[in-house]
Amino acid sequence: MTTMTGAKALVKILEEEGVKVVFGYPGGAILPVYSELQKSKIKHVLTRTEQGATHAANGYARATGTVGVCISTSGPGATNLVTGIATAYMDSIPLVAISGQVATSMVGTDAFQEVDITGITQPITKHNFLVTNPDDIPRVVKEAFHIARTGRPGPVLIDLPKNVAEALCHGKFISEVNLPGYKPTYKGNSKQIKEAVKLLKEGKRPLFYIGGGVAVSGAKQLGDLAHKLQIPVVNTLMGKGAFPAEDSLALGMLGLHGMPAANYAVSKCDVLFGIGVRFDDRVTITLDKFAPNAKIIHLDIDPAEIGKNVRRVDVPIVGDVATVLDTILEQVTPMEHKAWLSEVEAFKAANNKAYPAEAGYDLVSRQVVEKLSELTGGKIILTTDVGQHQMTAAQFYQANRLGGFISSGGLGTMGYGLPAALGAQMACPDDTVVCITGDGSLQMSINELATIKGQNLPVKVILFNNNCLALVRQLQHHFCNNEFFGVDFDGNPDFCMLAKAYGFEAYCITKTDEIESTLKEALANGKPTLIECLTNKEDMVYPIVLGGKGLDEMLIQADDK
Amino acid sequence: MQHTLSVLVQNQAGVLSRVSGLFSRRGYNIESLAVGVTENEKISRMTIVVEGDNYVVEQVSKQLYKLVEVLKVSDITDEKYVGREMVLVTVSVEPSQRGEIIAITEIFKGRIVDLSRKTMMLELTGNEEKINAFVDALTSFGIKEMVRTGKIALVRGDIGE
Numbered sequence: 001m002t003t004m005t006g007a008k009a010l011v012k013i014l015e016e017e018g019v020k021v022v023f024g025y026p027g028g029a030i031l032p033v034y035s036e037l038q039k040s041k042i043k044h045v046l047t048r049t050e051q052g053a054t055h056a057a058n059g060y061a062r063a064t065g066t067v068g069v070c071i072s073t074s075g076p077g078a079t080n081l082v083t084g085i086a087t088a089y090m091d092s093i094p095l096v097a098i099s100g101q102v103a104t105s106m107v108g109t110d111a112f113q114e115v116d117i118t119g120i121t122q123p124i125t126k127h128n129f130l131v132t133n134p135d136d137i138p139r140v141v142k143e144a145f146h147i148a149r150t151g152r153p154g155p156v157l158i159d160l161p162k163n164v165a166e167a168l169c170h171g172k173f174i175s176e177v178n179l180p181g182y183k184p185t186y187k188g189n190s191k192q193i194k195e196a197v198k199l200l201k202e203g204k205r206p207l208f209y210i211g212g213g214v215a216v217s218g219a220k221q222l223g224d225l226a227h228k229l230q231i232p233v234v235n236t237l238m239g240k241g242a243f244p245a246e247d248s249l250a251l252g253m254l255g256l257h258g259m260p261a262a263n264y265a266v267s268k269c270d271v272l273f274g275i276g277v278r279f280d281d282r283v284t285i286t287l288d289k290f291a292p293n294a295k296i297i298h299l300d301i302d303p304a305e306i307g308k309n310v311r312r313v314d315v316p317i318v319g320d321v322a323t324v325l326d327t328i329l330e331q332v333t334p335m336e337h338k339a340w341l342s343e344v345e346a347f348k349a350a351n352n353k354a355y356p357a358e359a360g361y362d363l364v365s366r367q368v369v370e371k372l373s374e375l376t377g378g379k380i381i382l383t384t385d386v387g388q389h390q391m392t393a394a395q396f397y398q399a400n401r402l403g404g405f406i407s408s409g410g411l412g413t414m415g416y417g418l419p420a421a422l423g424a425q426m427a428c429p430d431d432t433v434v435c436i437t438g439d440g441s442l443q444m445s446i447n448e449l450a451t452i453k454g455q456n457l458p459v460k461v462i463l464f465n466n467n468c469l470a471l472v473r474q475l476q477h478h479f480c481n482n483e484f485f486g487v488d489f490d491g492n493p494d495f496c497m498l499a500k501a502y503g504f505e506a507y508c509i510t511k512t513d514e515i516e517s518t519l520k521e522a523l524a525n526g527k528p529t530l531i532e533c534l535t536n537k538e539d540m541v542y543p544i545v546l547g548g549k550g551l552d553e554m555l556i557q558a559d560d561k
Numbered sequence: 562m563q564h565t566l567s568v569l570v571q572n573q574a575g576v577l578s579r580v581s582g583l584f585s586r587r588g589y590n591i592e593s594l595a596v597g598v599t600e601n602e603k604i605s606r607m608t609i610v611v612e613g614d615n616y617v618v619e620q621v622s623k624q625l626y627k628l629v630e631v632l633k634v635s636d637i638t639d640e641k642y643v644g645r646e647m648v649l650v651t652v653s654v655e656p657s658q659r660g661e662i663i664a665i666t667e668i669f670k671g672r673i674v675d676l677s678r679k680t681m682m683l684e685l686t687g688n689e690e691k692i693n694a695f696v697d698a699l700t701s702f703g704i705k706e707m708v709r710t711g712k713i714a715l716v717r718g719d720i721g722e
Binding site: 118119122123126127130147179180181182302303304307308311 | 578582586627629630631
């Protein structure tokens with residue numbers, strides 16, 4: 001066994017784990033790791049904040065299906081990781097975050113740039129480690145990657161004191177981890193699977209409700225099963241891309257701002273098979289009106305999700321989506337649901353009513369999203385920020401690529417989209433990566449334009465600028481008697497001029513007839529580009545399901561009562 | 562309803578904080594928590610008394626299992642188990658009252674562990690009910706200080722046929 005420093009051991013295992021890119025921001029306490037990174041083949045991308053690094057690692061992880069890695073120093077570097085770690089935790093994204101820490105002799109003394117980051121991140125990590133013995137480093141790093149990527153994926157933080165990184169490491173390099181308290185269940189219970197198959201056979205109006213779990217595992221099996229049984233599919237925000245939108249069985253997103261066809265189908269179905277989902281409140285809205293006629297099958301790898309939100313689950317299955325769906329596929333014979341599918345087809349007519357009303361400008365965001373979808377065939381990687389533009393993208397971008405729709409779902413983190421696009425483009429340099437954002441969200445991470453330019457990445461940013469936090473404004477419209485407050489951005493910059501200052505190409509469009517030509521030009525130019533679309537702040541996102549209502553009671557347009 | 566959970570965890574730094582943090586952030590009420598090492602020094606047993614209906618206890622148990630250091634969670638509420646708490650209580654006692662206190666302590670099979678001119682310290686182990694009764698019996702003398710442990714518990718052995 002060769003002896004090396006803790007920092008070197010850490011970097012060696014990153015290499016062993018196949019890490020090609022890390023996103024980070026250095027500082028005093030993490031210097032030993034940076035010295036080793038410099039000698040490594042791993043590419044380091046210096047973001048403009050640590051938060052940008054976490055979101056970039058998140059986008060990288062989602063575009064590749066591998067573990068994203070981000071690195072910070074101690075103290076403020078570590079606290080800046082927090083929002084990004086929480087974002088990854090809520091969306092079950094595999095991340096390993098490595099933070100520097102003050103020397104063990106200083107821990108607990110309120111030393112310069114000391115913060116208890118393992119304490120802070122305990123509720124938002126799948127697991128975390130404070131390494132106090134350099135010999136533990138090989139085992140800890142190996143375990144961190146294993147925990148992050150297996151079972152229900154999630155972020156793992158390793159806090160590494162400076163002296164531990166500098167000290168000699170005599171620890172063994174292990175190839176297998178041994179965690180007696182961590183054994184995810186992959187194979188579903190065969191009795192429950194039989195029950196599920198029975199319900200699927202009996203159902204006259206069965207429906208698949210798929211989420212992020214299908215994007216992680218089993219997208220192919222899901223597609224096969226949907227076709228074999230002729231069962232339509234609704235998706236959550238996190239499930240977008242896991243089943244191609246162009247498929248005739250795809251009904252789109254359900255829930256708060258779900259597509260009319262999807263929401264009607266949920267309310268009408270008699271068997272609802274939730275796959276890799278958690279019956280989130282933005283999906284169910286009003287629990288006792290959610291899928292009121294349906295028997296519910298719930299498949300998820302996390303046992304704690306089953307029965308947590310919807311308690312009337314008829315058939316719970318804990319297991320890996322791909323493994324369980326494989327078993328189900330073996331046990332079913334082809335079916336047809338002609339009557340149900342034609343009923344569902346009729347629901348789709350309502351989809352076209354969901355244009356925002358009161359559009360003062362020629363340009364509404366839906367037109368841009370639809371054109372982007374058409375021009376790209378839904379095969380690009382699209383990231384979004386959080387707000388109205390996110391919902392419009394989720395509704396009208398026809399994602400036909402697994403991992404091709406990247407958005408902060410559970411935490412709803414503004415400022416996510418741009419660094420996520422950076423990460424995705426680093427992962428897939430030859431693909432088109434587009435970030436759809438708003439003027440509120442973009443300004444939370446606008447500094448990452450510099451990182452994108454610095455890496456010469458041809459990321460396209462489509463900015464819907466209405467000088468307003470329009471989704472909050474919409475909430476004030478629905479719930480605060482149109483008393484708008486604290487939502488108008490006075491003093492927004494000239495975004496095109498700003499983008500140019502960062503070295504981006506920039507376009508500003510205000511009219512419908514400019515959409516296609518501008519998008520075509522931007523998509524073909526091979527350069528980092530901003531397309532600013534001026535939209536009206538009075539535009540609203542429809543459909544919307546107001547509190548206390550069932551999904552089928554959504555308002556499809558502004559004058560719906 | 563009160564449930565008694567017996568939880569085996571890896572005996573590592575931070576595990577108590579993970580478990581207690583989980584309870585507070587998910588809004589579960591811990592009535593008591595006692596932790597100590599088992600026959601295997603690498604493993605600790607936590608005995609947690611939690612208030613809640615079956616839904617809450619099922620959630621608690623599933624969430625506990627998600628912690629990497631948690632090895633086993635058993636709800637032993639409906640099993641045959643021996644549960645014990647312990648109390649140390651210092652009572653104000655005039656020398657003339659000592660006999661009465663000694664008698665009470667003997668009735669409960671407690672022990673006298675300290676004596677001063679005006680106080681006595683008593684020790685008792687037993688289930689929650691017994692300890693409550695003991696404390697009630699002493700209240701009229703004036704309890705100066707008291708400390709109680711949380712419940713520890715082990716499931717009884719199976720005698721078989």
